Amino acid sequence: MFVSITKVLTDTQSKAFVEANRPHYPEMDIKIPFVTVREMLNYKPREYAQRVTCPVLVVVAGDDGVNPPDQGIALFESLTSAAKQLHVEKAAGHYDMYHGQHFESSVGKQIDWFREHV
Structure with a gap:
């Protein structure tokens, strides 16, 4: 079906x-x-997040209507990793994260995070 x-x-x-x-x-x-x-x-990703202990970066679109920001923030708060980081891309909708200024900003944060943790 x-x-x-x-x-x-x-x-x-x-x-x-x-x-x-x-x-x-x-x-x-x-x-x-x-x-x-x-x-x-x-x-239910929050249930699994409680078991994560490795470094984690959570990226959230601040005006996301698909995955509301509070869900991403709650996921971040559920992580037990000592090396966790949250990046909220303010004024970005869900699809804004795939192009333009919000893409550039969030990818820059991700590259910086990878340089530090990988």
């Missing part, structure tokens, strides 16, 4: 992204296996 991507996307940022990009990328009009949707709904 498959579900149309337009039925899965309930937030305004994702709907706007798909509508704006579908004419240019018709392959975006996909169907997702229902089992994938079920697994996404049941996924």
Whole structure:
């Protein structure tokens, strides 16, 4: 059983992204296996975060309508790693993190983090 991507996307940022990009990328009009949707709904990363002890960087888009910032911050707070870092990219929506100034800023933070920890 498959579900149309337009039925899965309930937030305004994702709907706007798909509508704006579908004419240019018709392959975006996909169907997702229902089992994938079920697994996404049941996924609880905070439970697993409590077991993480290695260095971690959590990057959060400050105005994310897909993955609300409070969820990313709660994930960060759940980490037991002594070397954890949180970067909130202020005024960035979910899809803003993939291009432009927010991409440049967040990737810069990630590169700095990798230089320090890898």
